[in-house]
Amino acid sequence: MTTDTDLPPLNPVPPGLYRHYKGGWYEVLDTVRCSETLQGMALYRALYGGWGQWVRPAGMFVEVGEFEGRVQPRFVLHDPASVPLADLPTAQALVAHLQGLAQRRGVDLDTALRRPPPEPDTCCGRGCNGCVWEGYYTALAFWREDALALLSRSA
Ligand code: SF4
Known part of the structure; x- marks a missing residue:
């Protein structure tokens, strides 16, 4: 054996x-x-x-x-804390990674924190100021910060 x-x-x-x-x-x-x-x-x-x-x-x-x-x-x-948020595949990967990490620690991020910001489904198509994606990545950066803080308390 x-x-x-x-x-x-x-x-x-x-x-x-x-x-x-x-x-x-x-x-x-x-x-x-x-x-x-x-x-x-x-x-x-x-x-x-x-x-x-x-x-x-x-x-x-x-x-x-x-x-x-x-x-x-x-x-x-x-490091998920410093991954640049500037494209959708990276944003989706980051959200899935942090949600998976939380789930494996018995934490449901959606209820313990809040749902991640929704991906934009509107686009002006004109290269405008105030791009919906800029707003999304900014909101996601705040969500990431809060999610990482919550995860550091549950480690
Ligand atoms: S600036 Fe943003 S919202 Fe406007 S067209 Fe480009 S991607 Fe769409």
Whole structure:
């Protein structure tokens, strides 16, 4: 029988918000062990599209390699407090990440705090002053600040 002391090191990937070199946002949930190879696997989920959960060898998750013609990390860890809010995929990923983090701590952010600001569904189409997106990102930054403060109290 295999005991824990016989196992190779897990080399855990820090949980958190990551961006793939191609631009997609993900969150690492945990590092688990493959029952067949015993190697550590990063368990992570996509913060877009089908929101699927994936595993990938932990060493491969954190590796630096030549991707798209330059040497760079496959994934980069980002601090949710300082991710620039200037595009919708990033805004959606941030909201999903903070809501997921809260849920895993038994907190429903929608009720413990408030719902995140709604995504704009109007656009003047004329490059106007007072862009609806500027208002959205400003409101989202306030929501993020409050969500992170609440999460720091529930850690
Ligand atoms: S400035 Fe904003 S609201 Fe106006 S057209 Fe551009 S995106 Fe739409």
